[in-house]
Amino acid sequence: MSKFLSAAASSVVALALATSASAQTAPAAAAPAAPAVTHGPALPGVCIFSSQGAVGNSMVGKAVDARLKTIIQQVNAELTAERTGLDNEAKALDAKKATLAQDALEQQAAALQVKANAWQRKGQLRQKEVETTEQKALQRVYQEMDTPIRQVYQAQKCSILFDRESVMLANPAMDITGAVVAALDARIKTLTFDRERLDQGVPGAAALQPTNK
Secondary structure (H helix, E strand, O other): OHHHHHHHOOOOOOOOOOOOOOOOOOOOOOOOOOOOOOOOOOOOOOOEEEEHHHHHHHHHHHHHHHHHHHHHEEEEEEEHHHHHHHHHHHHHHHHOOOOOOOHHHHHHHHHHHHHHHHHHHHHHHHHHHHHHHHHHHHHHHHHHHHHHHHHHHHOOOOEEEEHHHHHHOHHHHHHHHHHHHHHHHOOOOOEOOOOHHHHHOOOOOOOOEOOOO
């Protein structure tokens, strides 16, 4: 029975939310400095652009990242509080095992296991909700960025636009990312959104609302 209770308690583990907005990796070892590169002349009509760089450096992208981190903190706080309660129940029940009748102990342990299983399911649901929230917010940012990309493309007289992440080296003079960020910042500065609620079967947040203030 003690082993059973330990299993019930150990099943209550912290939720690890893996999203691009919150994932943190250990700092990598310093790489040797890359040799200096002398670029050839910029090619007329050839442009490069980094969508990831534009999102990361834009005001709306930073606002989305900050909001997602807040949502993740709220989710972790909710789940951690419930985990602590379950841990305390398991410890209390384990302490009573010498005085409780076997059938009563088994019933209470089974009830605790049901709660622990429900907590794990909630953790999985919350992770899906955060991932869905992130996807919808970033989708909106990319939608808002489409017009600035086209505007800068035409203003810079580009004839072709390459993804910078797919190009090994290129003359920075052909990079229009900074200009797109400036145009995007002028268009939208933040998004207002809440966590999606998948357990309700309907979108949990109001529609994403752009804010230019």
